[in-house]
Amino acid sequence: MHDFSPEPEDQFVDDERLEKIRDYLSESDLDGLIGFSPANSYYLTGCYAGMYSRPVLGVVTPSESAFVGPRLEERKARRTAWTDRVLTYEDSDNPFEILAAAIPDSAETLGYDAAKAQPSWVESLSAQSNADFVDATDHFYSLRIVKTDWELDKIRRAQDLATAGCEAMFESVRSGKPEIEVVAEVQQAYYDTYLDKHSEFDIGTANELGQYGFASILSGPHGLEPHSLSSSRMIEGGDSVVGIALPSVQGYICEEERTFLVGDVDDEIEEGMEMLVDVREQVIDRVEPGKDVGEIDQWAYEQIKSRGFGDYVQHRTGHGEGITIHEQPALNAQKTGELEPGMVISIEPGLYFHEKGNALRHSDTLIITESGAESVTETNAGVLRVD
Amino acid sequence: MHDFSPEPEDQFVDDERLEKIRDYLSESDLDGLIGFSPANSYYLTGCYAGMYSRPVLGVVTPSESAFVGPRLEERKARRTAWTDRVLTYEDSDNPFEILAAAIPDSAETLGYDAAKAQPSWVESLSAQSNADFVDATDHFYSLRIVKTDWELDKIRRAQDLATAGCEAMFESVRSGKPEIEVVAEVQQAYYDTYLDKHSEFDIGTANELGQYGFASILSGPHGLEPHSLSSSRMIEGGDSVVGIALPSVQGYICEEERTFLVGDVDDEIEEGMEMLVDVREQVIDRVEPGKDVGEIDQWAYEQIKSRGFGDYVQHRTGHGEGITIHEQPALNAQKTGELEPGMVISIEPGLYFHEKGNALRHSDTLIITESGAESVTETNAGVLRVD
Structure with missing residues (x-):
């Protein structure tokens, strides 16, 4: 596993977005949002992963933000992700352990994009984490519907x-x-x-x-x-x-x-x-x-x-x-x-x-x-x- | 709703495939397979729907086969689907009623591609049908891994x-x-x-x-x-x-x-x-x-x-x-x-x-x-x- 702070180029950073997501969270009963789909993880992190068969995750809580993906996405994450952290895994790692490590202990109820997430991935992540995962499909719709x-x-x-x-x-x-x-x-x-x-x-x-x-x-x-x-x-x-x-x-x-x-x-x-x-x-x-x-x-x-x-x-x-x-x-x-x-x-x-x-x-x-x-x-x- | 028999052009028909799927079914405990994803519904029906936001379905049982999709896919289904039936719905229809109509009453246990299907679509379909829906992700992998x-x-x-x-x-x-x-x-x-x-x-x-x-x-x-x-x-x-x-x-x-x-x-x-x-x-x-x-x-x-x-x-x-x-x-x-x-x-x-x-x-x-x-x-x- 690699764990680093990305250095996004200026033009890729949407200054308004992270604040908008956190304002939204503060008015919801969620402690954070997790995006499993390429589109939703991109929305949360600024890194648009080319996901085929390996899991990718964006996570935003009031205090932390992270992008998690395969090593294949490391350089892209380094230059585009506006998150605090990036975690990447190798083919020999258990990606769900690493995904779970990106979730802060303080987050008890996490909303995820159930309409797009592979149920088996959500189950595997859930088994590694103490947080409750709830369907936040509509929350993603509400956030993404109005553009910055x-x-x-x-x-x-x-x-x-x-x-x-x-x-x-x-x-x-x-x-x-x-x-x-x-x-x-x-x-x-x-x-x-x-x-x-x-x-x-x-x-x-x-x-x-x-x-x-x-x-x-x-x-x-x-x-x-x-x-x-x-x-x-x-x-x-x-x-x-x-x-x-x-x-x-x-x-x-x-x-x-x-x-x-x-x-x-x-x-x-x-x-x-x-x-x-x-x-x-x-x-x-x-x-x-x-x-x-x-x-x-x-x-x-x-x-x-x-x-x-x-x-x-x-x-x-x-x-x-x-x-x-x-x-x-x-x-x-x-x-x-x-x-x-x-x-x-x-x-x-x-x-x-x-x-x-x-x-x-x-x-x-x-x-x-x-x-x-x-x-x-x-x-x-x-x-x-x-x- | 439109309900018709497609007339696929010869070059689109994989004669071997439907038989292969049914042979597979006969050795499983499933009464049929349902593919929700574009790839799996294509595999079952021969019609590769361009699915963005509307549900699409391919279904094969020992006795029946059908493609179900929005009206937008009607012509493509007509020229490519090798199924017995095609059912198409309009934006004003409830697609899940029509999807359910494509499932024969005799099918009690149906396998579907849980890794790819939107859970809310599966729930909506399940509510309209008497069949049990079980995860058949691995069955799709097993079928698709060897090519005709x-x-x-x-x-x-x-x-x-x-x-x-x-x-x-x-x-x-x-x-x-x-x-x-x-x-x-x-x-x-x-x-x-x-x-x-x-x-x-x-x-x-x-x-x-x-x-x-x-x-x-x-x-x-x-x-x-x-x-x-x-x-x-x-x-x-x-x-x-x-x-x-x-x-x-x-x-x-x-x-x-x-x-x-x-x-x-x-x-x-x-x-x-x-x-x-x-x-x-x-x-x-x-x-x-x-x-x-x-x-x-x-x-x-x-x-x-x-x-x-x-x-x-x-x-x-x-x-x-x-x-x-x-x-x-x-x-x-x-x-x-x-x-x-x-x-x-x-x-x-x-x-x-x-x-x-x-x-x-x-x-x-x-x-x-x-x-x-x-x-x-x-x-x-x-x-x-x-x-």
């Missing part, structure tokens, strides 16, 4: 990459081109923008879809698989093409999506796109602090339905984003909850024509402000036509 | 992409170039090879590191973070550069790693690389059915130690791979278990010089055969020097 200024800065930087990626789509989407070739152009735009503007940070993450910035181009019927990767499918006249730009900087993602109509498309698809552009603008205008998330989704759906396209809706209007692609709040008619300044959401009503083989979806990222919302997305959001 | 011929075919196809990616590294790694620019070349080689040779399959996955094929170039001290992504760091003379190619075809990954010595490197690094190349060849020669995994790791470590480099080892000799990057078996001295034909493993002893800022690691992928092992990796595995 440092977090918003990373999301704006990721947006620079997303904008460049969408500009590459404008250049690259055309009939006769395979989806995957457009993806290569979008990724190249991420890399160029990263090297040019934000090279002092880490690009992408080793988790979820992040890698070096997710990109997907889904053309024609392939657009009916909105959570898919691009393929060898050739873009054709009559297609709608949904382009997804989802890059990340220092683990914070920003989503931007644009739909292109290629050549002569079906009249109903053309009308659907015009309607969607119009309704989406109105939805964005309605986003402000105090607004109920369920009401936003319901209102968007009613508009789309009143204009004859209700049968083609198959998902919510948007979602929070941050370290992960889908965070709280969900803009879903089944949910309630008010928007607050510092939340970051996507607005992305979509239409899915299963018979005709077309999908339509623009997505912008909005930061909720004191008085309304700031759209960090700058790309043309009209009806986009290409040859 | 269909699975091995996908791994060999992914290896074509990995080989092309490593060839791109030979062309591209040189001093004065940022790591991320080499990554772009490696990814382009994946895309070109995919379009040229394997375009009838899906490239990559929307899970873990897969995306369109993971690639990372880690130069100099950055190589001490073996689970990291490339950055803007400029490759310099004196660096060792670890290049990681980990592409996937239809969700099956293949790992290949090569280390390049740039310009004049420290004598100890040069000697370490020569030693590693030699020891690794001997380890590969020893891989055959019946060999104990712990013994392989222990033997490799003893060789490295006897040649004066024991202090620089910080991880096991290798690991299984397949749908995920790290599968069973682990080639770790703390484990036991015999290699069997059809297992797929990496051999990748590494040296990490924390003071000098160098890392060294070649990795090949081997398929265990009846009489020994087939290396699917074809790239030069000697001491690789570039300017």
Whole structure:
């Protein structure tokens, strides 16, 4: 085992966050928070571990903070973790003994991210510790839902990459081109923008879809698989093409999506796109602090339905984003909850024509402000036509 | 809810797998298997869902099989799932009611992937069902550890992409170039090879590191973070550069790693690389059915130690791979278990010089055969020097 004090580089330190977490703890009945998932341990420690099969832990109590992970993460922890301590283990160590050693004796009730933690890891840790472990999934949601200024800065930087990626789509989407070739152009735009503007940070993450910035181009019927990767499918006249730009900087993602109509498309698809552009603008205008998330989704759906396209809706209007692609709040008619300044959401009503083989979806990222919302997305959001 | 019979395209159907799963079930005390994770539900159904925040399920019993997921996955399920049924839900549905509907009444004891399933999802499903849910994590490991011929075919196809990616590294790694620019070349080689040779399959996955094929170039001290992504760091003379190619075809990954010595490197690094190349060849020669995994790791470590480099080892000799990057078996001295034909493993002893800022690691992928092992990796595995 190695036990040391990390020396994070300035740009990786979110001064506000540790204080925010401790303020939150002081108002809860928890003596500390433990994050097992890469996203939650990153949130607590500043070190975004690439976790595959070995346990990783972030722990914050009122008096102490630590990152624990395999030796493989030692150098990354040294340069990024803002915790008091870092503990690393070797393959020959029992990691749970070392994880337990990072928990202060004074901590009796510790909240952990039960929705993401491997139950067997929690059991093994529990066996080594006197503390009670309780499900704090909702506490993590509550903390992460409102971003600090440092977090918003990373999301704006990721947006620079997303904008460049969408500009590459404008250049690259055309009939006769395979989806995957457009993806290569979008990724190249991420890399160029990263090297040019934000090279002092880490690009992408080793988790979820992040890698070096997710990109997907889904053309024609392939657009009916909105959570898919691009393929060898050739873009054709009559297609709608949904382009997804989802890059990340220092683990914070920003989503931007644009739909292109290629050549002569079906009249109903053309009308659907015009309607969607119009309704989406109105939805964005309605986003402000105090607004109920369920009401936003319901209102968007009613508009789309009143204009004859209700049968083609198959998902919510948007979602929070941050370290992960889908965070709280969900803009879903089944949910309630008010928007607050510092939340970051996507607005992305979509239409899915299963018979005709077309999908339509623009997505912008909005930061909720004191008085309304700031759209960090700058790309043309009209009806986009290409040859 | 939509309930239909999928019509998978021939190339996505692993004829052997469903029978293998049912043979396994007949010898267990389980009435069926449920996979909640994308990897395990893919293993059971043939449909690799891009799961972010919505539950997905694969279920196989002796008489029935089903894939359940959000409407977003409907088209993918239609073209890839080899199950009897597909059930999809909308955002306004209770997914757990629909998941429960996919479980036959005759199934009393169902095994699920407890290490990966969200406990709250299991609870919600359990509340809707009469079946008992038991931890079947080890059953999934046992099933997935030996590959079918269909699975091995996908791994060999992914290896074509990995080989092309490593060839791109030979062309591209040189001093004065940022790591991320080499990554772009490696990814382009994946895309070109995919379009040229394997375009009838899906490239990559929307899970873990897969995306369109993971690639990372880690130069100099950055190589001490073996689970990291490339950055803007400029490759310099004196660096060792670890290049990681980990592409996937239809969700099956293949790992290949090569280390390049740039310009004049420290004598100890040069000697370490020569030693590693030699020891690794001997380890590969020893891989055959019946060999104990712990013994392989222990033997490799003893060789490295006897040649004066024991202090620089910080991880096991290798690991299984397949749908995920790290599968069973682990080639770790703390484990036991015999290699069997059809297992797929990496051999990748590494040296990490924390003071000098160098890392060294070649990795090949081997398929265990009846009489020994087939290396699917074809790239030069000697001491690789570039300017």
